[in-house]
Amino acid sequence: PSPPFPRRLVILGATGSIGDSALKVVAGHPERFTVTALAGGRNGRKLAALCARFRPQYAAVLDDAARTEFLDNLPGDYAPELLVGPEAFDRLAALDEADLILSAIVGAAGFAPTLAAARAGKMIGLANKESLVLGGHLIRAACRASGAVILPVDSEHNALFQGLAGHGRDEEIARLILTASGGPFRGKDRAFLETVTREQALAHPNWSMGAKISVDSATLLNKGLELIEACHLYGLPPDRVDVVVHPQSIVHSLVEYVDGSQLAHMGTPDMQVPIAHCLCFPERVTVDVPRLRLAEVGRLTFEAPDLDAFPCLRLAREAFDAGPSHPIVLNAINEIAVDAFLHERIGFTDIPAMIEAGLDRHAPVDVSTPEAVLALDREVRRETEARL
Ligand code: NAD
Ligand code: MG
Numbered sequence: 001p002s003p004p005f006p007r008r009l010v011i012l013g014a015t016g017s018i019g020d021s022a023l024k025v026v027a028g029h030p031e032r033f034t035v036t037a038l039a040g041g042r043n044g045r046k047l048a049a050l051c052a053r054f055r056p057q058y059a060a061v062l063d064d065a066a067r068t069e070f071l072d073n074l075p076g077d078y079a080p081e082l083l084v085g086p087e088a089f090d091r092l093a094a095l096d097e098a099d100l101i102l103s104a105i106v107g108a109a110g111f112a113p114t115l116a117a118a119r120a121g122k123m124i125g126l127a128n129k130e131s132l133v134l135g136g137h138l139i140r141a142a143c144r145a146s147g148a149v150i151l152p153v154d155s156e157h158n159a160l161f162q163g164l165a166g167h168g169r170d171e172e173i174a175r176l177i178l179t180a181s182g183g184p185f186r187g188k189d190r191a192f193l194e195t196v197t198r199e200q201a202l203a204h205p206n207w208s209m210g211a212k213i214s215v216d217s218a219t220l221l222n223k224g225l226e227l228i229e230a231c232h233l234y235g236l237p238p239d240r241v242d243v244v245v246h247p248q249s250i251v252h253s254l255v256e257y258v259d260g261s262q263l264a265h266m267g268t269p270d271m272q273v274p275i276a277h278c279l280c281f282p283e284r285v286t287v288d289v290p291r292l293r294l295a296e297v298g299r300l301t302f303e304a305p306d307l308d309a310f311p312c313l314r315l316a317r318e319a320f321d322a323g324p325s326h327p328i329v330l331n332a333i334n335e336i337a338v339d340a341f342l343h344e345r346i347g348f349t350d351i352p353a354m355i356e357a358g359l360d361r362h363a364p365v366d367v368s369t370p371e372a373v374l375a376l377d378r379e380v381r382r383e384t385e386a387r388l
Contacts, residue, residue: 002282003099003123008036009279010058010092012113013104015040015047017210018127018153021271022102022279023050029276029285037092041105044069056080058095060088089113094120100279102153103128106212107335108377111135115370118142118150125278127153129229133327135373136232150233151278156226157233158274159252159265164234167257176230177254177262179246180305181206183218186247190309196348198341206249206269215338219351220305224316228327231320238320243313245303250292268292311352319359325367325376326359332380333358340388358384 009026013019019040026033037058040047044066051059052075060083061067067084083091086109093101093113101117102125103110110128115135117124119142126132132139143150152158156178167173184203185193201218202211209217216222223243230241249269256262267273270289277284307314312334319326337351346354358380367373 005032005280006034007032007100007279008034008098009100009102010037010039010095010098011035011102011104012039012089012093012110013041013102013106013127014038014050015043016104016106017208018102018104018271018275019050022104022125022275023054025272025276025279025285025287026054028288029280032280032285036098037095039089039092039105040066040070041109042066044071045073048073051080052078057097058083058092060084060092062086086112090116093117093122099123100125102275102279103131104153106130106210108134108331111373111377112370115139115142118148119146121146121148123281124148124150125153125275126150127275129154129225130331132229132232133225133331134377135328135367135370136228137324137368138370138373140232151281152229152233153271153274153278154226154229155269155271155274156253157229158277160230160234160255162265162277163253163255163263167255170235172257173234173236173240174256174258174260175240175242176234176236177242177244177256178223178226178230179249179251179253179302180220180223180243181217181249182245182247182303182305183220183222185218185309186245187306188309190349193309193349194347198344201341201348205247207271209271211342212335212338215341215351216334219312219348220310221312221316221334221351221355223305224313224319225331227313227316228320238317243305245305246300248297248300250294250297250300266292266294311356315352315355315359322359323364325365326362328367328373328376329358329362329380330355332377333384336381336384336388345388354384354387 035054039060059080093116104127111131111134114131254264319330
């Protein structure tokens with residue numbers, strides 16, 4: 001059973017791109033939500049502005065510098081209960097006074113809070129795909145034990161969720177088809193990719209997103225992470241999840257049934273749409289985005305991904321096949337490599353090269369506990385930093 005309205009909402013990663021879109025949805029439907037907690041990372045000033053507007057009972061930041069910035073920017077007539085440090089996010093994710101947790105921290109830092117929400121039996125709007133890449137097996141088990149439910153915010157997985165409605169039986173589903181925009185470098189060859197800059201990689205043609213996921217979209221690793229995410233969410237093996245490049249980002253993904261029917265989900269590419277679907281599920285509410293007018297779009301095109309120029313998609317598939325510790329390695333190396341690329345310490349094509357070399361070196365280890373997952377993540381980060 002879904003929680004009643006108004007829903008008591010916790011937003012982890014409130015100061016990010018998904019946080020912005022979520023708070024637009026909330027502002028459009030104030031009668032449906034009580035904002036119980038807002039958590040940011042290091043941007044204390046922005047979090048203070050959001051808290052001044054939405055007045056949550058709780059706020060959280062990552063460190064003391066952000067805490068100071070937060071307190072310096074808060075209006076005098078309001079003092080939320082402020083939590084500081086990584087454990088703060090786990091606590092808010094499991095808060096008794098909350099019904100619905102939006103997990104929108106970027107990267108592996110989202111894993112522990114998502115698991116905490118799953119253990120606490122919450123309704124979880126999941127944007128943080130990395131948490132399933134790190135420990136999908138643990139999060140799924142926690143959901144089964146507690147009754148927690150994951151609603152996928154990621155636009156492709158939200159599209160699949162809608163395409164699967166009423167037909168969840170495994171024997172009916174032939175395959176899932178994830179659409180990919182192809183990113184800013186679609187159609188380019190390896191020689192071109194050697195030369196691309198940070199600014200070019202951040203200029204996504206259709207979606208406005210945080211820096212890390214924008215680079216992931218440019219390398220196509222984002223689609224690789226999403227492939228793993230889809231396998232965990234829908235319990236299918238990777239050979240039943242395909243990827244097709246669709247540059248217009250109008251079709252958000254498709255479900256193919258055994259009778260040959262393919263159900264596509266279409267809409268304007270704006271994250272407010274899947275976020276509103278999750279936050280108000282199973283009800284639908286108005287969302288203030290331009291309506292899709294197919295006659296104005298004119299043409300929808302589709303092509304196969306170029307796995308030679310963009311090896312990350314293949315690497316993610318191989319990592320998932322290799323066992324539960326390989327995706328953790330893939331993700332950790334990627335996070336360090338993307339950060340190094342954003343700081344202009346390495347080139348764009350070094351990202352897949354570093355991931356491939358790291359996966360080749362990795363011998364499977366047991367990751368059946370959250371502690372083991374986090375220990376491997378830390379170890380691979382340390383090792384990757386050292387190699388840079
Ligand atoms: P972003 O960089 O814009 O925002 C990230 C948020 O996480 C910020 O609030 C930041 O302060 C916080 N944060 C960063 N490091 C943290 C840490 N160590 N501990 C706690 N908080 C921390 O990122 P985004 O684009 O909003 O993406 C968030 C997540 O949603 C990612 O997992 C991404 O893959 C996923 N996602 C994003 C989009 C999109 O359109 N932006 C679409 C689908 C999925
Ligand atoms: Mg996506």
